[in-house]
Amino acid sequence: MTATAAEVGERRPWVLLAPALTAVTFLLVIPVCFIVVYSFWLRTATGAEQVGFYLDNWREVLSDPFYRDILWQTLRIAGTSTIVCALMGYIPAYFIAYTRFQHKAYLLLLLMLPFWISYIIRTMSWINILGVSGAVNAILQWVGIISEPIQMLYNEPTVVLGLVHFLLPFMILNIYVSLDGIDRSLTDAAKSLGCTGWQAFREVTLPLSLPGLAAGSLLCFVLGAGTYITPMILGGPGNAMFANLVFDAIITQLNWPLGSALSLVLLVLLGGLVMIYTRYLGIDQIARSFR
Secondary structure (H helix, E strand, C coil), X not given: CCCCHHHHHHHHHHHHHHHHHHHHHHHHHHHHHHHHHHCCCEECCCCCEECCCCCHHHHHHHHCHHHHXXXXXXXXXXXHHHHHHHHHHHHHHHHHHHCCCCCHHHHHHHHHHHHHCCHHHHHHHHHHHHXXXXXXXXXXXXXXXXXXXXXXXXXXXXXXXXXXXXXXXXXXXXXHHHHHCCCHHHHHHHHHCCCCHHHXXXXXXXXXXXXXXXXXXXXXXXXHHCCCHHHHHHCCHHHCCHHHHHHHXXXXXXXXXXXXXXXXXXXXXXXXXXXXHHHHCCCHHHHHCCC
């Protein structure tokens, strides 16, 4: 019995979505399920995992003040980096969106150039810039401002600096997409009604660009809170972030159950923020920034 045209039409979307759904299932859903299962196992004194349903890992993660302090520090560093990215990213995004330069694509290409270099290499480059024998200390000593090198690395401001260096292009791209989609006639109409350039920006352009600013902030915050490379390279012992705890539990201690519980805490927290953003603003703004 052959399928009718209506049945074929109903199946077509699922057929087209099948490759993507298969990839998401095998690369995301199933690994997360394994992590959930691992989080209820126990690591014995011999180093082997004890299979079962135990809440010891979750009690340790949720009750130990050490983990709460690191989580709060992670949120603070990620939030500070996001705010700095928002303040620094709006002006270049505005310039790219409203410039009269004919080859605007070249400006976007320059913005994308950092993505062509490894994130680890970009982060480690700050050691050669801010280190004791780095470029900044060498210049300051050559000018005569300081007599001996200053320790500028391995603190929280340096971690924020490294995160801003990594996240700023994401913020600029999201704000640019939002600004580029604003109808220019709205600003002209505001000026024709007596608004100054600043008033037109404050009353028209800025409110209409807030979705892009919010999308960039969400993306920067999630990426910043989930990173471990930057605090590992540029931070000191007291600047660890939550992802560093996951890395240390799994790679150093080989404690997969505890590392799974830690990773799920971070996943639930950041996933909750994404759900709140999707509920009130929609996730499509982030998708448009990568088109």
